[in-house]
Amino acid sequence: MSPEKPSKPQRVVGPNYKWAVVAMFWCICFFNYADRQAIYAVFPALKTEFGFDAVQLGLIGSAFMWVYAFGSPFAGFIADRVSRKHLILGGCLFWSAITVMTGWCSKLWHFVTVRALEGVGETFYFPSAMSLMGDYHNRKTRSRAFSLHQSSVYAGTIGGGWLGAWFAEHHGWRWGFYLFGAAGMLLALVLYRFLHDRARGAAEREEAETLKAEKDRQPEQPQPAQAAVDETPPTVFETARIILRKPTVWLLLGGFMAANFVATIFLTWTPYFLVEKFHFRLTNAGLSGSVFIHLASAISVPFAGILADRWAARHPGGRMLVQATGLVCGIVFVGLVGLTNNVTLLLVAMACFGMCKGFYDSNVFASVYDVVEPRARASAAGLMNMVGWGGGALGPLAVGLATKYGRHADPVANMSEAIAFGSVVYLVGAVLLILAGLVFVKRDIVTRVARHEITTH
Structure with a gap:
């Protein structure tokens, strides 16, 4: 076995610093989403000032997502090799400057x-941040940390939608x-x-050392092998093998594409939909279009994170089953948002959809990290x-x-049916996650002392 490359000296931080990292990423992610959401809130203003039609507005909405999506694997591959701190903060500087432009x-x-x-700048954030946060939080706290961070997505979406519309x-x-x-x-x-950056796999290493210390206090028990997490960056082909050889990853990818297809429709079109169908004022549409869905998600996501950590301790696919629960319950509410003509029922359905969405979102990256080793996790997040987002x-x-081209003469009726169709997409995503959590995850999961991470001394 070839010797490991020595780790760089790590800055000594307090035991609570891992939660400070979550707080710092929360603030960065707030602007990550506020910057991308503000444009959707002003679609009615752009339509009035520049005469853009629905297809042109859809193109503006999709331009970010395409670049963001197809740049993500490269961003993840880079983040597995260079300082994640510089990618995160440098990316924030870049995309914020583009927001001004x-x-x-x-x-x-x-x-x-x-x-x-803006997609170029933001594409580096999630692969780098999720990988770095995963090196501060092991499996015992990972879902809680990721779900707390996820709440900033909703806060940024609400802030960008409301303030963008208010200024407009x-x-x-x-x-x-x-x-x-x-x-x-x-x-x-x-x-x-x-x-501060951290060594890759540090959380798993600490977890293994804790387990070893517990065994050491029981000398009559056999002593485990010492875990040594490989920090050597994998090649392109090794990265592909680490990630893509596992059926669970493929199913999680399909579930994420289905969930994001629906989520991006709501992110992009809800303010416009409220103005055109329900005659909301622009500021009210910007606020209502985000707050009912995303505040509900922000409320549910911490509970989903706690539940996922508990389920994952009892069942290997626990995190995925929490996600599947959110999609299954959300099917009815997605359809209601598109088809109802009653404002009260619309707002209730949006809030319920948001709560279900929070259950899915809480474990997007935590689930895939259960089956991908630390040195390829940024690449896995980039692929996700x-x-x-490519499908979304x-x-x-x-x-x-x-x-514009639907079967009804009324464009609003066509938009209503198109939004309601998202319930079918949600059903497909739920099936994929159930298969992942019940059938494939047991053979794919990365154990606490994984075979490829053990060096026997």
Whole structure:
């Protein structure tokens, strides 16, 4: 066996620093989502000022997602090899500057270009952040940490949707982008002082050392082999083998694509849908279009994280089954949002859908990390983002096309049916996750002292 490369000396931090990392990532992720969501809140204003139709608005919505998706595997591969701190904070500086530039746009190609560039900046965040957070949190706390971080997605979505629409209605749509972009750049500069990188696999190493210490207190018991996590970056082919040889990963990828197809439709079209079908004012549409869904998700996601950690301790596929539960329960509410004509029922259905969405979102990356070893986790997150957002990017464009060319003469009726069709997509995703959690995960899961991580001394 070839000797391991020595780890770089690690900065000594306190036992609670792992939760400080979650808090710092929460703030960064808030702007990650506020910056991307603000554009959707001002679609009605862009339609009025520039005359964009539904297909053109769908193209603006999808431009970010396509670049974000197809850049993610490269971002993940890079994040498995270089400082994740620099990728996270450098990316925040870049995408925040692009957000400021969005306020300078005046033509369709301007909007498509800046949205694509924003995708370039943001594509580095999740692979790097999820990998680094996974090295601070082992399996006992990983779902809780990831679910707390996930709540920032909803806070950013609400903040971007509401404030973007509020500025559009009171001061002009451009000012929201100036505010979010400047604040994001300031945050990145401040956090350069406080955020520290960590050795890959450190959480698993600490967990194995704890288990060994417990065994040492019982000398009559056989002593386990010492776990030594391989920190050597895998080659491209090794990365592909580590990730893609496991059927569970393929099923999780399919489930993420299905869930994100529906999620991106709601992210992109809900404010427009509320204005056109239910005649909300722009600010109310921006707020209601995000707060009912995403506040409900923010409330449910911590509970889903706690539940997932408990289920995972009892069943290898526990995290995936929590996700599947969210999709199964969400099927009815997705259909109701699209088909109801009653405002009260609409808002109730949106809130219930949001709670179900939180159950799925709480374990997107925690589930895949159960079956992928630490040195390839950023690449796994990048692949998840590519498939999830690449497939998800088809959602906004599909709804735009259905709205313009659907079977009804009324575009709003066409949009209603297109949104309701998301319930079928949710059903497909639920089936894939159930298969992953009940059939394949037992053979694919990375054990606490995995075969490829053991060195017997």
